[in-house]
Amino acid sequence: MAESAVDTPLLRRTPLDEAHEQAGAKLVPFAGWRMPLQYEGIIAEHTAVRTSAGLFDVSHMGQLRVQGADAIAALQRVLSNDLARIPDVGQAQYSMLLNDAGGIEDDLIAYRIEADELLLVVNASNREHDAALLDGIAEDVSDGWAMLALQGPAALDVLAELTAVDVRGERPFHFVTAPVAHSVVIVATTGYTGERGCELLVPADGAVGLWNLLADDVRVTPCGLGSRDTLRLEACYPLHGNDIGPDRDPIGAGLAFAASRDVPGGGPAHEALRAIRDAGPRQKLVPVSVTGRGIPRAGTTVLVGDAAIGTVTSGTMSPVLRQGIALAWVDAEHAATGTELSLDIRGTRVDATVAQRPFVRGSLG
Amino acid sequence: MADASYPAELRYHEAHDWARIEGDVATFGVTWHAQDALGDIVYYAGPEVGQTIKAGDGYGELESVKAVSDIIAPLGGEVLEVNQSVVDSPEAVNDDPYGAWLVKVKLTDPAEADGLLDADAYQALI
Structure with a gap:
């Protein structure tokens, strides 16, 4: 300790x-x-x-700005998802920054903020790395932004009642830009919890006003x-640096939905992904639920019989299911839902099975 | 969660464990400070009844949502009982760290207790 x-x-x-400290965080x-x-x-x-609803400070997330047709074309060569799928201002998409082998350097959300301008929201731990990889393509504008996430079945009701912004009719991965609490805020129907809700990109000097406005509501x-980590694990969202990384590919990770098959203007990364699709990934990232007692953690060995066939990359006790859950990379032949596994939890064998995604289906459906 | 407290009738080990000593039998648990540092406790794995545990060694594990922690025996002895109600409801350690004892032990050497801290000395440490 x-x-x-x-x-x-x-x-x-x-x-x-300061607000966190005062709130006893x-x-x-x-x-x-x-x-x-x-x-x-x-x-x-x-x-x-x-x-109900929870309010998160996610201001550590990085923001990169990509402006102009040439920069966007250069970006597309290293992004897994097809930017042509979000042609209109107000659309967003989950995507991955890839290396030439198809490995995941980072995962991100791309926002079409102007016809010829994107805002990328990237992981805090990869901000400098991404900016270096995208040198000459993207500008690191993180210092100007704070970011809040308001998540839960009541989140969008709260937002609509406290502000003039009603995004209850928006599908996931859309956003509006609107004045809220004296700032111009990007309100996006995105999140990392499996619940309905939004993420709010706010200029850094407007963060406290926005936080106080939302946090004062009794539903929030x-x-x-x-809890951000336990929520995303129940929803089976991978965490970059734990579950996915430069030596893991989107196909094996179950993220093929965000790796377009034919990306106009694709590069070597997309060639590599085609080869992985054709051959089939060697290992897959699967949800694992513990049927016995015990809590899997990153590094826990996954076995079938006495053979080690994989490793847990994230694990916790699910607060909703009150049982151990994990994401684990396992050999592809043992990745089918229902496969019986055992976990070596610090020397004790614990029964587990390959589960169905997600562990918990939130209000997002 | 209970408010911070360190009952005067208990003896404390610097690894944030307490012992309630009654003759040559003692119950062990973890302090208010330990459960606060761990956060929501969701799992307790105790020793076997009849097992001998040694002062200063780990005899079980408490897991919170975020982390695993070894539980250190403040004194040595033979395990008489493991608190099944904590195995079943580990959150009891957060709710009442001094009521939610973890093991009952027949002490090997009750004089070992002289090496433990009293409540004031323990609180000075944390």
């Missing part, structure tokens, strides 16, 4: 740092940032998002990174 050096001046602080270092792990408790926050519970 080592105390973490959370007061180090080397950690970046979001515009909401447990602050921890994460990807170079001082971030709230939890306020009241992970399970209470998790439950709030599944039953402030939530930290702890």
Whole structure:
């Protein structure tokens, strides 16, 4: 139970740092940032998002701006998803930044903010890496932005009632730009919890006003990174750096929906993905539920009989199911739903099965 | 969750464990500080009844949503009982860390307790 050096001046602080401290958050270092792990408790926050609404500070996420037809064409050569699928301002898409072998350098959401301009929201831990990979193509504009996520079955009702922004009729992965709490905010029907809700990109100086406006509603519970992780795991969303990375491909990861088969203006990455599709991935990322007692963690070995056939990359106790759940990379021949597995949890064999995605179906359906 | 407290009638180990000593039998648990640092506790794996545990060694595991932690025996002895109600409802450790004992032990050497901390000394440490 080592105390973490959370007061180090080397950690970046979001515009909401003071608000978190006042709210009694447990602050921890994460990807170079001082971030709230939890306020009241992970399970209470998790439950709030599944039953009402939770508000997250995700200002650590990075924002990269890509402007002009040439830059967008250069970007497409290394993005898994086809940008032609989001031709109109107000559309967004999940995508992955790929290397020449088809490996996932990062996953991101691309927002079409102008006809010839995209905003990419990337993982905090990869911000500098992505900016370097996209040198000359993208500009790192992260310092100007804060970002909140309002998630849960009541989230869009709360937003509509407290602001003039009603996105209840929008399909997922769309956004509007609107004035909210004295700032011009991008309100997108995206998230990382499996629930209906939105993510709000707000200029850094408007973050506190927006947070206070939303957090004051009785239906809204402030939530930290702890519940963000348990929620995304129940929803089977992979976390880059844990479940996916430069040596893992979108096909094996079950992210083929975001890896277009024919991308006009594609590059070597898309060639590599075609080869992986044709040959079939060697390993697949699958949801695993524990049928016995025990909680799988990253690094837990997955076995069939006595043969090691894979490794857990994320695991937790599901607050909704009250059982151990995990994402694991397993050899493709053992990836079918219902396959009986065992897990070596610190020396103890625990029964498990390949589950169906998602573990928990939220209000998003 | 209960408010922070460190009952004076208990003895404490620096690894954030307490012992309630009654003659040559003791119950062990983890302190308020330990459960607060762990967060929501969701799993308790205890030792076997009859197993001998040694002071300063791990005798079980508590898991929160986020992390696994070894539980350190403040004193040595033979396990008489594992608290099944905590196995079934591990969140009891958050709700009542001093009521939710983890094991009952027949002490090998009750004099080992002289090496433990009292509540004031433990609180000075945390």
